Amino acid sequence: MIDLEQEAISRWERGTRMPTLHRLQQLSDALDCSVDQLLQRGSNRPDDQLALIADALDGLDGDERELVAGFVQQFAEMLKAKHPTKNKRRK
Numbered sequence: 001m002i003d004l005e006q007e008a009i010s011r012w013e014r015g016t017r018m019p020t021l022h023r024l025q026q027l028s029d030a031l032d033c034s035v036d037q038l039l040q041r042g043s044n045r046p047d048d049q050l051a052l053i054a055d056a057l058d059g060l061d062g063d064e065r066e067l068v069a070g071f072v073q074q075f076a077e078m079l080k081a082k083h084p085t086k087n088k089r090r091k
Contacts, residue, residue, distance in 0.1 A: 002023075002026045002027065002030050004023075021035075024038060024039070040052055053072065056068070057069075
């Protein structure tokens with residue numbers, strides 16, 4: 001695969017270091033995905049998550065996109081109701 005030390009991965013996970021563009025390309029090649037997909041896959045950033053949802057909607061007609069958007073809204077409201085104290089801390 002690629003030569004990578006466990007400590008380097010640990011620093012990335014802790015956010016104390018960031019991988020170089022070259023290293024990201026090596027990782028994406030090894031995992032058979034694009035660098036863009038690699039960076040978005042585990043991201044908790046709302047913009048990255050919105051991009052994933054937008055990609056999922058690509059190719060659907062207007063009615064189908066509306067149906068999926070409604071489902072996402074209902075599911076999000078259900079999860080918010082399930083954890084009301086968690087949502088108050090984020091505001």
